[in-house]
Amino acid sequence: MNKVTFIHTADLHLDSPFKGLKHLPEELFQRVQNSTFASFERIVEHAVKRKVDFFVISGDLYDEEDRSIRAQARLKRQFQRLDEAGIAVYIIHGNHDYLGNYWSHLEMPDNVKVFGEEVEEVIHPTNGGREVHLYGFSYDKRHVLERKAAGYPPARKDGDIHIGLLHGSEAGETSAHEPYAPFTLKELREKNYHYWALGHIHVRQELSASPPIVYPGNIQGRHRKETGPKGCYSVTIENEEADLEFIETQEILWAKTSISLKEESKLSQVFELCKSEMERFRRGGGTFLEIELTDIEKIGADVLQKIQNGEILEAFQDGEEYQEEFVWVHSLRIKENTGVGYIEGQETFLNEMIQNIQGWDEQSWDEASSVLFLHPQAHRYIDLLQAEEKEEIKEAVLSMLQTSFSYKD
Known part of the structure; x- marks a missing residue:
């Protein structure tokens, strides 16, 4: 079998608002705002230098349903670079950038193929005469809860290469992400594809080695819980075997x-x-x-x-x-566990405060912050707290309580 090389990336989240970081000095915040674009440009640069056969993006190119013209224009420029290098681009849309939402869009170059809302097959010809069969679908709405993996056709034993693109999560696994388009590893393996290019989970994971079933993670960490290197995979398939290399590209x-x-x-x-x-x-x-x-x-x-x-x-x-x-x-x-913590059975003022803070839910946050966010003047100058910001505030308060009550002059 002829060698085939491609880039697998996902979860670009271009034009992410980074709401929780607006307090940063202007110089830093500008770099933060540009970080998703900078990382994607590096991925494209690697693709061009390596002269890969094609480029795969497994969903969530944009961060919001209403994608900005700025984000589209910058994305289009990178697709044009790939077009000039003779590199085809295959895209599925995910829950953040689903097809069904109305939005003003720019036309992309002819080298870009976007999969429709139903599972479809696209054939990519190679210079050696072999064909690569790519299978995938784009979300037509934000919440896709059906087991779409069942609709992927099994690979034919024709000597060609078969690759699945899927934006979803492994059934039964717990994560910070919604369980969209759930699948099992058994389901995916039974399709007999050479590679599964996954998206949706922001942590890099290789769920299976044979065949490779891979989450590349998102291309740029956006808050303190998205730690570690971010980037893409460079994949080579030759003689039925896949070789994977992770490329670090984060800004x-x-x-x-x-x-x-x-x-x-x-x-x-x-x-x-x-x-x-x-x-x-x-x-x-x-x-x-x-x-x-x-x-x-x-x-x-x-x-x-x-x-x-x-x-x-x-x-x-x-x-x-x-x-x-x-x-x-x-x-x-x-x-957090340095100093005093909650002591079971002791109804002290400190214990009650710690227990109360640890048990806060969305309703508690809404009740505590409603006066501020509904204030006729104040609400203009503040953004709603993101989940990461709420968690950070809780941790800071707990740490402050523990230190204050545990250590004295």
Whole structure:
């Protein structure tokens, strides 16, 4: 069988609003806003340099249903680059950019093929005479809960290459994402395809090696929970075997690190230890870093206060927005289980507060924030809190309570 090479990417979320990061200095926020585009441009650059046969995008090209003309124009320019290099592009749309929503759109180059709302087969010819059969469908509405995998035809034993494109989630698995178009690995394996190009889950995962059933993850982390390298897969299929290479392309890396203060007690020691850890994360690009402090028993109340009131954090952030390879510490906090926690059976004021905060649901948030968001003047200047922001506030409050009640002068 002739060798076939392609790029598999998904979950571009171009033009993501990054609402929870608007508090950043302007220089950093501009880089954040451009980060999804920068990552995708690097993916296209790799495709052109490697002279791949085609390019696969498994859903959620855009972040919102009403995709901006800016995002479409920038995407079109990258498709034109691929067109000039003779590289075809095969696309399925997912729950964020489904077909059924009305939107003003730009015409894309002729090398771009978008799959329709029903499972269909598209044939990509290769220079060696072999054919690649690609199967997929695009969401026609935001919530696709049917088991669409059942509608994919089994591969014919014809010596050709067969690839499935699917935006969905493994049935029965728990994740932060809605269980759209659920499937089982058994279902996918039974199709006898050479590769399954998945999308929807933002964490890179290789669910199966034979055949490869792969989530590339999203191309750019957008908040503190989307940590680690982001990018795409370069795939080569030759003699019935697939070789996979992950390519890191993110503009900004989200990372988390833990620092033990077991042997430290002075402010200068804590400061230098954290600064040294920051330098370890300085790399080709920007980094948003969360630092978690553990083993703080020897730390005095004055140092703890400077951690708690944000004074040390401000010192770490000072001037970083002007660095090309910045390391922006967005969170400096004491590990949650350090100090006092909820003690079962003890009806103390502190226990009640901790239990109350840990049990907050959406209704609790709405009740607590309704006065602010419904205020005739204030509501114009604030955005609704995102899920990640709510979780971060809860963690900060719990950490503050634990530190305040556990350590005294």
